Amino acid sequence: MQPNVIILLGPPGAGKGTQAVHISEQYDLPQISTGNLFRENLRQNTPIGQKAKAYMDKGELAPDEIVVEMLFNRIQKDDCQNGYILDGFPRTIPQAEALDRRIGDEAHIVAISIEVPDEMIVERLSGRLVCEECGTPFHRTNLPPKKEGICDRCGGHLVQRADDSEKVVRDRLTVYHTQTEPLKGYYEKQEKLVLVNGAVNKEKTVAEIDQTLEKFFR
Numbered sequence: 114m115q116p117n118v119i120i121l122l123g124p125p126g127a128g129k130g131t132q133a134v135h136i137s138e139q140y141d142l143p144q145i146s147t148g149n150l151f152r153e154n155l156r157q158n159t160p161i162g163q164k165a166k167a168y169m170d171k172g173e174l175a176p177d178e179i180v181v182e183m184l185f186n187r188i189q190k191d192d193c194q195n196g197y198i199l200d201g202f203p204r205t206i207p208q209a210e211a212l213d214r215r216i217g218d219e220a221h222i223v224a225i226s227i228e229v230p231d232e233m234i235v236e237r238l239s240g241r242l243v244c245e246e247c248g249t250p251f252h253r254t255n256l257p258p259k260k261e262g263i264c265d266r267c268g269g270h271l272v273q274r275a276d277d278s279e280k281v282v283r284d285r286l287t288v289y290h291t292q293t294e295p296l297k298g299y300y301e302k303q304e305k306l307v308l309v310n311g312a313v314n315k316e317k318t319v320a321e322i323d324q325t326l327e328k329f330f331r
């Protein structure tokens with residue numbers, strides 16, 4: 114049987130993680146994110162985790178080969194036999210080519226791109242606030258605290274994480290557009306690309322993804 118491989122594409126803040134959780138529950142497929150791969154390999158101190166750690170200790174990003182090797186180790190496990198969801202991989206054309214060399218002939222693949230305009234991403238991410246004391250999340254417009262700058266729960270100060278500053282968000286979007294977005298063309302040529310609207314509420318995006326996957330699994 115061909116494994117069903119669902120690749121989630123989209124800018125940071127498009128809701129890939131949320132959708133991956135939904136698909137994972139709906140279709141009983143494991144969700145594989147590169148963040149989790151790194152955490153698992155570091156925690157279990159695997160040989161590849163040790164290699165990754167050497168780069169991270171130097172403050173460098175682990176190269177493609179390491180990410181690819183972690184992924185290939187992971188998809189050999191029993192729970193991936195029927196398929197799996199990839200969230201955050203591939204991130205570049207060379208990663209997609211490596212994946213195709215490995216599974217392209219044997220897997221049934223769909224790439225779902227969650228489309229959200231840049232300005233909406235900036236508003237979503239740079240509006241996020243978190244309580245310094247208790248960690249409760251807020252949002253300037255979507256989930257504002259009762260009193261500006263103050264946590265509803267504990268009265269602590271609300272702050273913006275450095276990762277959520279507008280400058281950092283715009284830089285991440287630039288990286289997405291230059292390195293990751295070309296994957297849409299890559300999968301379109303293979304007739305595996307589906308675009309869904311991520312600029313609407315979460316439930317509508319879920320419904321669009323479900324429609325896509327019903328066809329995919331048929």
Ligand SMILES: [Zn+2]
Pocket residue numbers: 244245246247248249264265266267268269
């Ligand atoms: Zn608080």
